[in-house]
Amino acid sequence: MEFNAILIALFALIFPIAIGRPIVHFLMKKELPLPFISYFLAGLFTLFASTVVINLIGTFLNLPFPFVFQGIVSALAFILIPINIIVPTKDLNFKPYILPLLFSIGLGIGIFTLFGQNSPYPLNWDLYEHQTLIQNMISGRFSLIPSNITDTFGFNGYSTLFHTLLAAPQTFIKSAVLPLWNALDLIHLIIITFASYLFGKSVSGKESVGYLTAIFGGAVFDSTISFTNLFLMPQTFTAAIFIFLFAQLIESVKRNQHLSLGLIVINTLAIFLNHFIIGFVAGTLYLTTALFLKFRHFIEAKVNLKLVAEIVAVLAIIAILFSGFLPLESINKGEAGNFNFTLIEKFNALRQSYGFLPLFLLPIGAAYIVNSKKKLEVLIGVITVLLIALLLLQIPYVVKFFVLAKFFISFVLALGVFRLISNIKNRALYVLSYCLLLGALLILFATNATSWKGILLYNSLATQISPSEIEAASFLKNNYKGANALIISDPATQHVLEPLAEVNSQGGAYMDISTREHLIGISDSDEAQKVASTLAKIDDKLAPAASKKLFVLGGRYFEWQKMSEARKLDLSQNIWYPVDLSIADRKRINSLVAGSNNLKIVYENQALVVVEYSQTSLK
């Protein structure tokens, strides 16, 4: 892993904490439990708010954004970080966290190494679109919402908080994109494992339950849609923030230092702004729980909680039963149907990650909660049931909410294991039972990862990008970066090349319907003039008209063109794995280029050929 990549990843984690700590100390009169999450959020919001405000002033004064952004990051670093020296150091007692942190680092590195077997490049498909946005930001476009920055984002599911955070170190430190995201994913995995520990420990008050929750949080890969622990993206980033804040909330209640209403609202907003859909559910859960815990005595006196629980349970059952009758064909051009899963499919997804473990351990964990009668554990049990009910709804995208449910399910599973092994009084057998659990989870992880990576096989690798594509991106970067060029290819090729080459494309993997229709129109055409005139029509509406068009004809492009028209129009359909050019593909490229003076091969390797299109003759 590259040094610069690790540096950027650590910068993104530590910089907000370092600038946020003096701010929190200045604003908060009393000490917060688990204060580092508040420091992080204060720093993140300060960075984002400063960027928004100063960018407005900069735009008015005609100052280029990269200059403004570097100035903001430098100013925050030089003004706020030194103040840390004069801030009281009572909060810097790391002793209780050293062992769990070392455990999280060890487990994280182990799982990451296991997952990275035969996969040198990150398998986080979304990294390409987020890095595209970050690069657009660094090169001068900034907005509160992604779709104003790049046409890769047609739907604004989140603000640009996440991207501003990752752009800050990248304005100063340069790193290759793929090693950088490997480093980011590794740090994310360690943080998720540590957050799971804190959550389990806070709720139960027991170290061992904390470690068991960390094992389930870090070593189980939820490989269907949510990807909580292995991939850094806005939804998993939001979940991490949510669970840290939740642990902080629980700690505050246990210490009888209830958080102020203002802080609860700000925290809710922080969760929401990082992902509008996941954040809405997570924020609602956080806000409701925080208010309930704050005003518990009053609510318990006025409201029949048992009746409320019964009504909610009946409504949940009705919703689960009847949600399957929703007319999905009317939603998002029917694409929503692709992200809807039957109950059997959801059960199989659970089996893929956990085997039959939940069938045994969830009931034991639930029984433990019921018997223990500890109000906090009962509350977590109720939230777990609500989240499971949400996951069982037969409406599109709900499986995404597993990103939140995973922590609660991990906790109940951990309680289940704890209930069993806490009765083992022989020390050696006790340790052995932990080892057996970890061993079983590693076997499940290995099988799950092998199966998940089975659709990404390329030579001896499991990958979403080939070395030849990386070489081609390097060529494009060296020759066309900043040249107002536009890559035109199938969605997946555009998706992987755009951030690596730093050359624009129309929509990346989310190319619009009009571009798709243009490309469908030349799917089996070898007529050079028809192809040339089609290329002339394609442009990015957010950017100035491209002066150079680069038609990238790779193995993926030809595979994509072989798909049915309906699948080519479907945003959820991509060629996810690299494909090299066959002789038949080469034949088509040769006959295409030979027939036109406007098309010229400027680069080729075994995976793809880059054809430059110009309105004037190139030959």
Added chain:
Amino acid sequence: MKTIKSLFILSIVTTILILSLLGTPAINSQVVPVGGLQFGAFENGLSLHQLYKRSYYTFSPFNDYVLDRESKIALISAGEAASIESNPLTAISYSLEKLAGSYKPAISFEGKNKVTYESSIINNDLVVTRSVALKGASGKKTLGTTLSFDMNDIVFDKSGNLYNIVDPELLDTFTKMSGINLLPNTYDSQITLSEKTIYIASNDIATVIAITASGNQTLKVDWNARTIAIEEEVAPKNGVYKTSVNVKVFKNVGEAYGI
């Protein structure tokens, strides 16, 4: 007493963990890379292929034969397909063997004869070993292994002899890519090669497969049937006829020719 109770609980934990592992879904496509291709067991035999591509190069007892006088008799008749075991245990063992780099696809058929295919793979070198228990047979027999190729695959040898009919434009592209001019054969439908290695450049997949005859093996091409046969006279050992085929998978012709 404490230890007995602890042991009892540990056995419950162990049982739960074992039963939980049985919940792992089966992995249907159990493959291992050989060069740019994947190699795995399917109902018909062991196949070299690339995911989602349409071309398959399969070692199968339905295509392999024993020569009885001049007629070829398939080792297994249609309807005697092997059942591929796909269950949680095979999924787990496949995943762990893959992690250890020791997974070797194999498959057995039992019909009128018992036929087993085993493989060994080092990087892009593949050796497929077939063991046949021929019912009622004794003494030396000539056995053939058959590989089918696709229309417009380019089948040639190192001397530049082309062994099938190919779209001229495609052949032209091949020549431009490789710098190798292939000489059309006389187009006898069935040709016995004097060379020891034959190459298949796939039309659909970016790959070249080289099949090398060893010892007393003979290579034959039947372009009408689009097959390459490797024939060998073998004596049985303990009633089993054992033969091996050496295959190498290259990215392109340049790599195959060492140029």
